[in-house]
Structures are given as structure tokens and as C-alpha cells.
Amino acid sequence: MTAQIIDGKKIAAETRELLAKEVALFHNETGITPHLAAILVGEDPASAVYVRNKERACAKAGMKSTLHKLPSETTEAELLEMIEQFNDDSSVHGILVQLPLPGHIEEQRVLDAVTPLKDVDCFHPENVGLLAQGRPRFQPCTPRGVQVLLEKSGIDVSGKHAVVLGRSEIVGKPMAMLLVQKGPVANATVTICHSRTANLKEVTRQADILVAAIGKPNFVTAEMVKPGAVVMDVGINSVDGKLVGDVDFDQVAPIASSITPVPGGVGPMTIAMLLDNTLTAARIAAKG
Numbered sequence: 001m002t003a004q005i006i007d008g009k010k011i012a013a014e015t016r017e018l019l020a021k022e023v024a025l026f027h028n029e030t031g032i033t034p035h036l037a038a039i040l041v042g043e044d045p046a047s048a049v050y051v052r053n054k055e056r057a058c059a060k061a062g063m064k065s066t067l068h069k070l071p072s073e074t075t076e077a078e079l080l081e082m083i084e085q086f087n088d089d090s091s092v093h094g095i096l097v098q099l100p101l102p103g104h105i106e107e108q109r110v111l112d113a114v115t116p117l118k119d120v121d122c123f124h125p126e127n128v129g130l131l132a133q134g135r136p137r138f139q140p141c142t143p144r145g146v147q148v149l150l151e152k153s154g155i156d157v158s159g160k161h162a163v164v165l166g167r168s169e170i171v172g173k174p175m176a177m178l179l180v181q182k183g184p185v186a187n188a189t190v191t192i193c194h195s196r197t198a199n200l201k202e203v204t205r206q207a208d209i210l211v212a213a214i215g216k217p218n219f220v221t222a223e224m225v226k227p228g229a230v231v232m233d234v235g236i237n238s239v240d241g242k243l244v245g246d247v248d249f250d251q252v253a254p255i256a257s258s259i260t261p262v263p264g265g266v267g268p269m270t271i272a273m274l275l276d277n278t279l280t281a282a283r284i285a286a287k288g
């Protein structure tokens with residue numbers, strides 16, 4: 001079997017084109033241009049690339065974005081003050097704090113400070129709670145990106161065993177919530193596993209759909225994958241200056257039915273979904 005390669009770059013570009021049309025319609029109806037305020041603290045080179053790509057994607061979709069760069073010595077109090085300003089600024093619809101933050105800043109306190117109505121990353125406990133209850137206000141960007149890739153690739157999820165490898169707040173847990181809930185590209189039977197799971201290989205081998213989000217390069221090998229499984233690789237790891245996923249692509253592609261590459265798989269969808277959430281935030285603001 002040779003896996004169908006899921007082209008995330010292409011699907012993300014198509015999604016962004018559709019969004020651009022929705023943004024134009026929304027602007028015609030309301031006069032409002034969705035505005036994303038992105039905050040970058042410190043000098044992490046990968047983060048600088050991601051926020052630049054987010055800015056470009058906003059511009060292409062007809063949205064406004066403002067990037068607020070803060071030095072790595074910025075205190076937590078200063079960052080919280082900036083977030084408070086954006087919370088109160090009605091011209092800002094979405095607020096994004098690029099992660100990771102420098103070690104002296106407590107991430108959770110910062111993410112909790114973003115008003116839930118502008119929380120386009122869907123990190124705020126109120127939005128995570130709504131998601132868990134199956135009535136999301138925003139969709140978590142990377143997990144939603146995986147779901148859209150499955151949908152666009154015609155992969156049936158309902159009744160399938162989806163195994164999510166990784167339990168992070170940003171991908172693993174919300175991914176499981178999206179796949180298990182009622183609705184399209186959902187209704188899966190979901191298992192979350194992680195580095196402390198006993199007999200991990202036996203668990204991942206049960207997956208009809210395996211989502212790898214463990215943050216370890218080439219962690220998923222052929223023996224961990226059931227032949228014919230769909231493999232979605234969320235990992236973005238730099239190894240010797242090269243970007244690799246959490247899945248050993250060369251080993252796994254020959255036995256999977258579909259697989260996402262890294263780069264060019266799930267990553268580009270994260271930004272497309274962020275734009276979608278920013279439009280949702282602007283719609284929420286327009287309703288008042």
C-alpha cells in the first residue's frame with residue numbers, strides 16, 4: 001500500500017481563499033475589517049517566522065493584523081497590561097499570544113487574561129469548557145486543521161477508533177474533544193495516550209486514525225501503526241536544521257492509507273484556522 005499524501009499546503013490555501021471571500025462579504029455587510037492583534041515576546045526564531053506568516057495570511061485574506069513585539073525581558077505584569085489594553089480596545093477582534101513565552105512568564109496566567117470573546121487560539125478555560133460541552137465558540141486551530149484535512153480528504157471518522165498520541169492543552173486534549181463530539185468529521189471512539197502509557201505500541205496499533213502530537217521527532221515507527229491507518233502528523237521538530245514530524249514518514253508512508261507530510265501537512269492549516277477564528281471573533285463583536 002502506498003499512502004495518499006494529504007496536501008495541507010494546498011488545502012490551507014483553498015481554505016484561505018474561501019475565507020477571503022467571506023471576509024469581503026462581512027466587510028460589505030458591516031463595514032468591519034477583522035483585526036488580529038498578535039503579541040510576540042522574545043527572539044525565538046521559529047516564533048518570529050510563525051507570526052510573520054500569520055501577518056501575511058491576514059493581509060491576503062483582507063484582514064488587519066498588528067504585531068506587537070516585546071523584548072524577552074518583558075515582565076509578566078507588562079504583558080498582562082498589554083493584553084488588558086487589547087481586551088478593552090473595540091477595534092481589536094482577536095488576540096493572539098505567540099507561544100512559547102520566556103520561562104519567567106507564567107503561560108497559563110497570560111492565556112487566562114485574554115478575554116474569551118477575543119481568544120482566537122481557543123486557550124481560555126471558558127472556551128475550552130464550551131468545546132468540551134460540544135458547543136464551541138472558537139475551534140482550537142491545530143486540531144480543527146486536522147479535522148478539516150480529514151474532511152477534505154474524504155476520510156470517514158464516524159465510528160472509527162482515533163488514537164491521539166499526546167495530551168497537550170494546545171493539541172492532544174482538544175483534538176480528542178473534536179473527534180469524539182457529535183457532528184461531522186467526528187463521532188469517533190477516541191483514546192488519548194502519551195509517553196507514560198503502558199504498552200504504547202499496542203495502543204497506537206489499534207488506531208484507524210492516528211494523530212501524532214507528542215513533540216518527539218520520528219517517534220512513530222512502522223511497528224506502531226496498523227496497516228491501512230490514517231496518520232496525521234502534528235509534530236514540528238527541527239533536526240539538524242531540517243523540519244521533521246513526530247512520525248517517521250519513510251517507514252510509515254508505505255503502510256498507511258493516508259498520511260500528512262511535514263512540512264506541508266497540518267502546519268499550514270493552523271494559520272488558516274486562526275483566520276477563521278478571527279472572522280468569528282469579528283462577527284461576535286459585530287453582534288454586540
Ligand SMILES: Nc1nc2c(c(=O)[nH]1)N[C@@H](CN(C=O)c1ccc(C(=O)N[C@@H](CCC(=O)O)C(=O)O)cc1)CN2
Pocket residue numbers: 049050096097098099100121141142236243262263264265266267268269270271
Ligand atoms: N499562540 C500560539 N502559539 C503557538 C501555536 C498556536 O497555534 N498558537 N502553534 C505553534 C506554532 N504555530 C503557530 O503559532 C505554527 C507552527 C507551524 C506552522 C506551519 O505552517 N508549519 C509549516 C512549516 C513552516 C516552517 O518552515 O517553519 C509546515 O508544517 O508545513 C504554522 C503555525 C506553537 N505556538
